[in-house]
Amino acid sequence: MQPFLITAEPLDPAPLVAYVTTPEDGAVVTFAGVARNHFGGRPTASLYYEAYAEMAVPVLTQFADEARTRWRVGRIAVHHRVGKLTIGETAVLVVVAAPHRHEAFEAAEYIMDRIKALAPIWKQEHWADGDVEWRD
Amino acid sequence: MITVRVRFFAGHRDIVGQAEQTYEVADHATVAELWQTLVTAYPRLAGYTGRLLFAVNQTFVEPSAQLHQDDEVAFIPPVSGGTEDANAAVPYYC
Numbered sequence: 725m726q727p728f729l730i731t732a733e734p735l736d737p738a739p740l741v742a743y744v745t746t747p748e749d750g751a752v753v754t755f756a757g758v759a760r761n762h763f764g765g766r767p768t769a770s771l772y773y774e775a776y777a778e779m780a781v782p783v784l785t786q787f788a789d790e791a792r793t794r795w796r797v798g799r800i801a802v803h804h805r806v807g808k809l810t811i812g813e814t815a816v817l818v819v820v821a822a823p824h825r826h827e828a829f830e831a832a833e834y835i836m837d838r839i840k841a842l843a844p845i846w847k848q849e850h851w852a853d854g855d856v857e858w859r860d
Numbered sequence: 861m862i863t864v865r866v867r868f869f870a871g872h873r874d875i876v877g878q879a880e881q882t883y884e885v886a887d888h889a890t891v892a893e894l895w896q897t898l899v900t901a902y903p904r905l906a907g908y909t910g911r912l913l914f915a916v917n918q919t920f921v922e923p924s925a926q927l928h929q930d931d932e933v934a935f936i937p938p939v940s941g942g943t944e945d946a947n948a949a950v951p952y953y954c
Contacts, residue, residue, distance in 0.1 A: 774870055776867065776918075776934055842913065846871075848870070860870050860937035
């Protein structure tokens with residue numbers, strides 16, 4: 725199991741949860757970002773994600789390292805999907821283990837905020853009316 | 861002169877029409893100067909100026925970073941429906 729991964733395959737949280745779970749940690753938080761059928765009130769048909777994969781994997785690893793400097797957390801795994809996603813499919817998984825839930829929740833949200841702001845991963849909205857638009 | 865490789869993604873690639881280009885730039889040219897060269901060549905890129913991250917060899921750099929022979933440069937617009945709040949955490953805007 726690669727803890728940090730960009731993949732065109734559908735995402736499954738189970739192996740990530742299994743990877744981060746150790747006897748030292750009593751909390752495991754799984755965040756799933758899911759393809760939604762609307763954006764800004766406009767209906768979406770599907771999404772397409774593209775990544776600068778050679779950079780995205782080290783950047784995801786870096787975000788996890790940043791979280792470790794801020795909270796006492798255990799293992800972390802982040803997988804991001806690329807390619808075409810239908811509505812309801814998972815685009816990103818952030819899974820964080822910690823001794824206690826507070827740290828696990830906060831670290832997971834921090835990592836997700838960093839992904840949104842900085843990760844070299846792009847989303848293209850395929851609107852229900854047929855228009856196509858990069859969200860950049 | 862030195863030669864650098866520029867990677868284009870998403871909206872940038874649509875504007876430039878290529879995923880990758882090689883550029884000759886002056887010795888000690890900065891990534892910000894290279895961006896200005898690209899905006900001159902592709903005026904539709906100008907809309908990204910001011911909300912852009914720069915990367916050299918897969919690492920975020922400041923706009924003033926100097927380029928070296930065979931560097932791989934990427935211009936990364938903040939992405940994926942990120943919010944204004946999330947963008948506030950971005951280290952370097954150019």
